[in-house]
Each structure stands twice: as structure tokens, then as C-alpha cells.
Amino acid sequence: MAQNNNDNKRSQKVKFQDQTVKIQTVIINGIECLRLKDVQRKFPKAQILSIDNEYQAFLHDERGNDLEPLRIIACFDQIVEAEESVEPSYNEIRSDLKEIKGIVKRVDNNVQEMLRQIRYVMTQMYELHEFTTPRYFFILPAKHSDIKAIDFVQNWFQTHYKLHFLCECSHDPKQMHVAPHEGYSIKKARDFIVKYAPYLRTTLQIVQVLLSAGGL
Structure with a gap:
């Protein structure tokens, strides 16, 4: 001993x-x-x-x-x-652990935010898949507008237009029809017409033919 x-x-x-x-x-x-x-x-x-x-x-x-x-x-x-000792002291280790915990917490918060955003995007993608947005639309003067006025380019910017969507309920193009809605008013007709001018006259001509064929 x-x-x-x-x-x-x-x-x-x-x-x-x-x-x-x-x-x-x-x-x-x-x-x-x-x-x-x-x-x-x-x-x-x-x-x-x-x-x-x-x-x-x-x-x-x-x-x-x-x-x-x-x-x-x-x-x-x-x-x-x-x-x-060359080894870190208890207080140093404790301080380092506290700092690491803070970093881990921030990383976890960032991960949770990323997961939230991913879930949001996935939900949006699912809704887009299940509830498709109309791809085709056409422009018509509002009912109270004089349809003959559109024969003159200078009147295009004063005419009140409405946007109408075509409903794609089927993959068959023949099954497409106008969506049951009164249409959406175009507030900035000038900007819209300038942007879509190449297509506007053709669209209106097609609509006029369709309306004539339908007896409307």
C-alpha cells in the first residue's frame, strides 16, 4: 500500500x-x-x-x-x-458546443423553410396538373361597343374590349367552347392592342365568321 x-x-x-x-x-x-x-x-x-x-x-x-x-x-x-494543457478547457468546449447548437438551429430553420417552399411548389404543380389554366383566348368588343368601329384602326384604342377564354374540357379541338363567363375587361386597351396587334385583326375576323355562321 x-x-x-x-x-x-x-x-x-x-x-x-x-x-x-x-x-x-x-x-x-x-x-x-x-x-x-x-x-x-x-x-x-x-x-x-x-x-x-x-x-x-x-x-x-x-x-x-x-x-x-x-x-x-x-x-x-x-x-x-x-x-x-493544449486541450481546450471545459468553458471553451462549452462555448464551442453552444455555437455549434446555434449553427445547427439556423440550419434546421433554413431546412424547414426550404421544405415549406418545396411543399408549396409541389402543391402548385399538383393544382396546375389537376386544374389546367385555359391556353386559348380571344378578344371581343364589349356589348355596348359598336363592332363596326373596329374597321378603322384609329378606333381600336377607344373601343372597350373584353377577353374571353376557350374551355378545353376535352383533348378534341372540336369540343372546345367559350367559357361560361362574361369576359374580363381590358383596362389598358392601348397597351394590350399594341402588343397583340398582329393577332387581333385575325382573331376578330374569325369571330365575325363564327358569329355569322351561328346566326348570332
Whole structure:
């Protein structure tokens, strides 16, 4: 069993940073040693003991396990240098973990937002697939407008127009018909006509033929 012998007390010189002190040694199992815990009483941050820049291994058993209390063999003709551990402190680790948690939380929030947007896009795609938007439309003067006025280009911009959609209830073009709606008023007729002028006259001519053929 380990025994301490405090007879003939001696001290080991220990340096930590710019401060050098003498720390009492102890004899354990016949070996005069410097205990780490005695050094830490003076220098709490000390974790490593070195001599001439050479790290001193703590005394250990034949299996390599450190003996308790942690200690090195005293060397009275040398100064033992106490150093801080190169490993991060508990507070540093805790701070790093806190920062990592913050990053993970931000990433999770971003992922949740991306998933929300993906669900929204998928919903929109599903609705577009299930509820198709009309692809074909034509323009007609409103009922209160004089249809003969459109024979003159200068009257195109004063005429009140409405946009009507063709309903594609079937893939058969013959089954297309005008959607049951009064039409959508075109507020900026000038801009619309300028943009679609190449198609407007042809569309109106076709509609006139259809109306004549239908007896309307």
C-alpha cells in the first residue's frame, strides 16, 4: 500500500509562466515525487510538467496506467516547468458546443423553410396538373361597343374590349367552347392592342365568321 513519508522534507523548484516557486515533495513507496495536485494548488491551470522542454510522463504501472495521485519523480537540480494543457478547457468546449447548437438551429430553420417552399411548389404543380389554366383566348368588343368601329384602326384604342377564354374540357379541338363567363375587361386597351396587334385583326375576323355562321 502506498505510504507517504514527510521526514526530511525537501522542495522542488517549479516555474509557471514568469513565476518560480518551491513546492514540497513527498515520498511514496520509497520514491521522492512531485505531485500534480500540489502544483495545481499554486497554479490551477497547470496540467503538464516538463524539464528542459521535455514532457515528463507521470509514474505508471506495468500496464501503462497512471498511478494515483498523479506524480513525477523529483529532480532537485532542475526546474520543473508547469504548463497549461493544449486541450481546450471545459468553458471553451462549452462555448464551442453552444455555437455549434446555434449553427445547427439556423440550419434546421433554413431546412424547414426550404421544405415549406418545396411543399408549396409541389402543391402548385399538383393544382396546375389537376386544374389546367385555359391556353386559348380571344378578344371581343364589349356589348355596348359598336363592332363596326373596329374597321378603322384609329378606333381600336377607344373601343372597350373584353377577353374571353376557350374551355378545353376535352383533348378534341372540336369540343372546345367559350367559357361560361362574361369576359374580363381590358383596362389598358392601348397597351394590350399594341402588343397583340398582329393577332387581333385575325382573331376578330374569325369571330365575325363564327358569329355569322351561328346566326348570332
